[in-house]
Amino acid sequence: MDNRNIDTAHPATDAATNPAEPLDRLRQKIQDLLAEARRRGASAAEAAVSTSTGLEVGVRLGEVETVEHTRDQGLWISVYFGHRKGSASTSDLSMGAIRDTVEKACAIAGHTQEDTCAGLAPASLMATGALPDLDLNHPWDIDVDEAMRLAIACEDAARGADPRIVNSEGASFSSHAGLQVYGNSHGFVGGYPSTRHGLSCAVIGKQDDAMQRDHWWTTARAPGDLDDPAAVGRRAAERTLSRLGARRLGTCEVPVLFRAEVAAGLLRHLTGAIHGASLYRKTSFLLDRLGEQILPAFVRVSEDPLKPRGLASAAFDSDGVATRPKDLVTDGVLSSYLLDHYSACKLGLQSTGNAGGARNLSVDLGDLDRDGMLRALGTGLYVTELMGQGVNNVTGDYSRGASGFWVENGEICHPVEEITIAGNLLDMYRGLVAIGNDCDFPGSTTTGSWLIDRMMVAGE
Amino acid sequence: MNDTLAIARDRILTPAGLGDRELDRLVGALQSPAIDAADIYFQSSRLQSWVLEDGIIKDGNFHIEQGAGLRAVAGEKTGFAYSDELQFPALQQAAGAARAIAGGGHAGRIRISGVPVGHRLYAPLDPIGTLDDADKVALLHRVDAEARRADPRVTQVVTSLVAVQDTVLVISDDGRMSADVRPLVRLNVNVVVEQDGRREQGHSGGGARRDLEFFLDGDRAMGYAREAVRLALVSLEAEAAPAGSMTVVLGAGWPGVLLHEAIGHGLEGDFNRKGTSAFAGRLGERVAAAGVTVVDDGTLPDRRGSLNIDDEGTPTQCTTLIEDGVLTGYMQDRLNARLMGMPTTGNGRRESYAHLPMPRMTNTYMLAGDRDPAEIIASVDKGLYAVNFGGGQVDITSGKFTFSASEAYLIENGRIGRPVKGATLIGNGPDVLTRVSMIGNDLKLDEGVGTCGKEGQSVPVGVGQPTLRVDGLTVGGTSAG
Numbered sequence: 001m002d003n004r005n006i007d008t009a010h011p012a013t014d015a016a017t018n019p020a021e022p023l024d025r026l027r028q029k030i031q032d033l034l035a036e037a038r039r040r041g042a043s044a045a046e047a048a049v050s051t052s053t054g055l056e057v058g059v060r061l062g063e064v065e066t067v068e069h070t071r072d073q074g075l076w077i078s079v080y081f082g083h084r085k086g087s088a089s090t091s092d093l094s095m096g097a098i099r100d101t102v103e104k105a106c107a108i109a110g111h112t113q114e115d116t117c118a119g120l121a122p123a124s125l126m127a128t129g130a131l132p133d134l135d136l137n138h139p140w141d142i143d144v145d146e147a148m149r150l151a152i153a154c155e156d157a158a159r160g161a162d163p164r165i166v167n168s169e170g171a172s173f174s175s176h177a178g179l180q181v182y183g184n185s186h187g188f189v190g191g192y193p194s195t196r197h198g199l200s201c202a203v204i205g206k207q208d209d210a211m212q213r214d215h216w217w218t219t220a221r222a223p224g225d226l227d228d229p230a231a232v233g234r235r236a237a238e239r240t241l242s243r244l245g246a247r248r249l250g251t252c253e254v255p256v257l258f259r260a261e262v263a264a265g266l267l268r269h270l271t272g273a274i275h276g277a278s279l280y281r282k283t284s285f286l287l288d289r290l291g292e293q294i295l296p297a298f299v300r301v302s303e304d305p306l307k308p309r310g311l312a313s314a315a316f317d318s319d320g321v322a323t324r325p326k327d328l329v330t331d332g333v334l335s336s337y338l339l340d341h342y343s344a345c346k347l348g349l350q351s352t353g354n355a356g357g358a359r360n361l362s363v364d365l366g367d368l369d370r371d372g373m374l375r376a377l378g379t380g381l382y383v384t385e386l387m388g389q390g391v392n393n394v395t396g397d398y399s400r401g402a403s404g405f406w407v408e409n410g411e412i413c414h415p416v417e418e419i420t421i422a423g424n425l426l427d428m429y430r431g432l433v434a435i436g437n438d439c440d441f442p443g444s445t446t447t448g449s450w451l452i453d454r455m456m457v458a459g460e
Numbered sequence: 461m462n463d464t465l466a467i468a469r470d471r472i473l474t475p476a477g478l479g480d481r482e483l484d485r486l487v488g489a490l491q492s493p494a495i496d497a498a499d500i501y502f503q504s505s506r507l508q509s510w511v512l513e514d515g516i517i518k519d520g521n522f523h524i525e526q527g528a529g530l531r532a533v534a535g536e537k538t539g540f541a542y543s544d545e546l547q548f549p550a551l552q553q554a555a556g557a558a559r560a561i562a563g564g565g566h567a568g569r570i571r572i573s574g575v576p577v578g579h580r581l582y583a584p585l586d587p588i589g590t591l592d593d594a595d596k597v598a599l600l601h602r603v604d605a606e607a608r609r610a611d612p613r614v615t616q617v618v619t620s621l622v623a624v625q626d627t628v629l630v631i632s633d634d635g636r637m638s639a640d641v642r643p644l645v646r647l648n649v650n651v652v653v654e655q656d657g658r659r660e661q662g663h664s665g666g667g668a669r670r671d672l673e674f675f676l677d678g679d680r681a682m683g684y685a686r687e688a689v690r691l692a693l694v695s696l697e698a699e700a701a702p703a704g705s706m707t708v709v710l711g712a713g714w715p716g717v718l719l720h721e722a723i724g725h726g727l728e729g730d731f732n733r734k735g736t737s738a739f740a741g742r743l744g745e746r747v748a749a750a751g752v753t754v755v756d757d758g759t760l761p762d763r764r765g766s767l768n769i770d771d772e773g774t775p776t777q778c779t780t781l782i783e784d785g786v787l788t789g790y791m792q793d794r795l796n797a798r799l800m801g802m803p804t805t806g807n808g809r810r811e812s813y814a815h816l817p818m819p820r821m822t823n824t825y826m827l828a829g830d831r832d833p834a835e836i837i838a839s840v841d842k843g844l845y846a847v848n849f850g851g852g853q854v855d856i857t858s859g860k861f862t863f864s865a866s867e868a869y870l871i872e873n874g875r876i877g878r879p880v881k882g883a884t885l886i887g888n889g890p891d892v893l894t895r896v897s898m899i900g901n902d903l904k905l906d907e908g909v910g911t912c913g914k915e916g917q918s919v920p921v922g923v924g925q926p927t928l929r930v931d932g933l934t935v936g937g938t939s940a941g
Contacts (some may be wrong), residue, residue, distance in 0.1 A: 060536075063536070063537070065536060065538065065541060066539075066816065067538070067539045067540065067560070067561050068538070068540045068557075069541040069542075069544065069554070070542070070545070070815065071541075071542065073544060086519070086520055086523075086525070087519060087520065088524075089521065089524075090523065090524040091524075091525040091526065091527065092524065092526070092544065099525070101522075101524070102569045104524075106522035107488065107522075107593070108519075108521070108593075110519060110593075111510075111520065111593045111596075111597050112516075112517045112519060113516040113517050115514075118519075121668065125660065166801060167734070167735055167736060169736055197471075210858070211736075211738065211858065212857060212859045212906060213736065213858065243858075251703050251704040252934060262922070280658060281513075281618070282652055282654075283616075283652060283659075285661075288831065310895065330525070369848065375564045387853045387855070387860070387861075388851070388852055388863065388884050388886075389851050389852075389864045390850070390862070390864040390882070390883070392937070394660060395658075395659070395881075396704070397881055398881045399701070399881075399882065399884040399936040399937065399938070400862070400884050400936070401853070401861075401862035401884055401886040417858060417860055418887070418888060418934065419858050419934065420703075420886050420935075421936070422703065422883065422937055422938045424747070437540035441759060454756050456937070456938045456939075456940065458704050458705075458886075458936045459704070459934060460705055460936075
């Protein structure tokens with residue numbers, strides 16, 4: 001392996017060692033884009049430019065399988081002629097491409113129609129002044145050999161965990177460093193560097209001629225915050241082994257405990273339903289519910305866009321609006337929508353700084369650990385994985401493929417698969433009995449497991 | 461059919477100053493004695509989209525992208541680097557990074573030669589220019605008006621039109637250069653209907669590797685508008701779906717997503733080479749009922765899932781996956797075909813130059829049987845008739861798959877009864893097709909709307925099937941009765 005050769009083609013170091021200079025170059029691109037839009041007669045414009053470089057190394061059965069050097073860049077612009085909008089984007093950051101892209105956006109705006117809400121968010125909402133340091137940039141000057149060693153250590157731990165682990169999909173390492181800058185004709189230009197590193201592993205177990213697969217992963221802004229590779233591998237193996245011997249269930253109506261990482265999905269259905277675009281289009285099952293009780297009184301849901309090292313942290317949203325921590329659900333009552341400027345205008349409200357969605361969601365954790373939650377479940381289904389779509393955002397109707405464990409009197413009896421669970425999200429939220437403190441998965445969302453009083457389980 | 465090659469050279473290589481001499485050196489730079497295979501994938505794509513909402517054209521977007529992906533393969537190891545700059549020094553650097561997978565060695569020299577592509581399934585046109593922008597906007601307004609005219613309960617209509625031209629040029633390690641110019645158009649309609657405080661939505665749409673006139677032929681786009689409204693109105697009447705295992709009759713066309721999930725992914729070469737698929741090692745075994753024949757066919761003219769060549773330069777073909785119930789073939793890219801000692805099947809696909817190719821489906825469908833669809837429904841005492849679906853998902857290792865019905869009806873005493881709400885269906889890939897007890901004579905392909913995701917890469921695909929009776933599929937409704 002000739003690493004020198006690789007490092008020369010891996011300009012992450014360029015951005016990493018001196019982030020200020022490339023960031024200034026991207027700020028200049030924004031100025032060039034906005035100036036070109038002005039020159040073409042646009043009354044307002046906004047633009048974003050991003051670059052990112054990375055290394056991805058995949059290993060399988062103890063050998064390197066893929067080495068990928070990634071290098072992405074792109075720019076995007078929206079121009080406004082009064083209330084008419086046009087957009088264009090490209091992966092080419094050259095001056096010629098900037099001119100072409102602005103021209104294309106202006107041509108589009110020649111055919112779009114007057115839309116009173118089209119335009120920039122108010123200047124007063126911009127994230128002006130010094131941006132808070134969210135500690136998102138931790139470049140990792142790692143070479144291919146070291147990346148390979150970490151991935152192999154992870155996969156080895158998984159493969160060595162038990163003789164029933166008979167095969168592997170491999171382990172992969174990734175490290176990415178990026179810069180992103182947004183600016184608009186209010187004069188706001190903001191940008192920051194950020195990094196993200198990760199390690200994941202998936203292995204296959206076999207028992208009685210039936211195979212099962214599961215995986216685990218770790219991801220963080222800083223290399224030092226990643227979990228130990230061997231621990232990630234062992235966790236992947238444990239999860240696979242726990243699924244061996246899975247059976248089906250008879251059709252029944254029982255309480256259902258959602259493992260924390262799948263409970264995060266129930267939270268995402270909630271944030272999707274209070275997003276401005278779903279509300280003004282009336283495609284939300286939580287339409288007009290602001291100020292109403294949608295969850296039991298013990299539930300608080302909040303977002304913290306300014307969380308240091310947060311995987312979804314950002315000091316401004318994709319409209320340039322300053323973000324701020326806030327509650328979305330307080331004492332079970334829906335207390336805030338998630339609005340970007342456009343949808344806020346459509347609803348006659350003000351942006352909540354959520355263009356691009358919710359950032360670093362969390363639910364206040366309860367008192368019970370996993371075993372306590374299983375005891376609270378008593379006899380029923382513990383769901384650990386969901387499959388397929390099957391969620392109707394307009395009505396909240398919910399029907400998904402599932403696998404997990406059958407639980408009797410608080411004790412896990414056996415793994416189950418090839419079943420579905422169904423209900424309606426409004427009823428499921430109302431029927432939330434408890435939230436655990438068993439938050440044990442990586443990512444930007446924090447929640448424990450959720451116990452729902454009753455759902456229909458379909459099987460044999 | 462070297463016109464596509466000329467178009468691709470002209471569009472991608474000439475502006476970057478890349479002649480045969482530079483290409484010879486780049487392919488050479490990817491090689492060493494330890495390298496088994498290598499290729500360079502050049503791509504240039506242009507996309508234009510329009511969105512109409514609230515009765516007005518709100519936004520449009522134009523996207524331009526180009527780049528090259530360079531790959532070197534040694535045994536099971538792949539080195540990959542890409543660049544969105546097409547200047548020679550940037551590509552040379554990427555070639556060095558990709559080749560490092562196999563250690564040092566001397567660069568070889570290769571003579572580049574263009575080869576004609578295998579098919580001409582679609583014209584190498586730029587669909588963006590096939591209608592004036594004003595006419596595209598007018599088309600969306602007509603679709604919007606048609607949806608609103610169809611029923612007074614329609615409260616919201618969102619329509620979108622997307623046209624893409626993708627030009628690709630592949631140079632393989634033997635110096636073979638091939639190209640494809642791929643048009644793709646798509647029109648979508650989403651409506652919301654409201655009655656007595658209850659709201660539902662309906663989606664419809666279609667697409668093809670054609671010009672935008674496709675949507676004007678026989679007023680096709682107006683049909684999408686009426687279909688979206690019809691689906692939304694059916695949902696307004698729908699009652700709770702049943703829960704449990706039952707006989708399910710699947711409609712013709714898009715319900716073929718069953719095949720895509722239940723067996724398609726499990727028959728992709730990479731999963732079978734690695735032994736991670738529930739179908740691994742089962743060639744020659746019975747995996748479906750007699751009479752079931754399933755193919756993956758990348759050669760259907762104008763279809764969304766079709767390609768003249770795959771993304772490794774291999775001409776696409778029609779591959780029989782299951783013949784009369786017996787597993788006969790896998791879908792392969794070059795890497796997996798070589799490692800498994802099997803022929804390539806033209807299924808090496810990638811989302812873009814920035815992604816590695818892998819075995820992917822094209823148009824996957826079941827051939828027609830001889831039963832009248834009405835006879836199939838009449839044969840069921842109590843069951844579910846599912847005619848429209850959202851997407852699906854599969855765990856290729858356990859074989860478990862789901863797909864979600866968006867339009868379904870109860871069957872009672874051989875008759876189609878009340879509509880029921882959307883429900884997810886779940887089954888086991890290796891045995892679901894053994895439960896197929898009747899196959900209709902009404903094979904239909906989908907309208908050209910499918911997108912398949914695998915390992916984070918999306919590619920356009922097609923599905924199809926005749927009406928099918930499946931005995932014993934689990935239906936995930938809420939009604940115990």
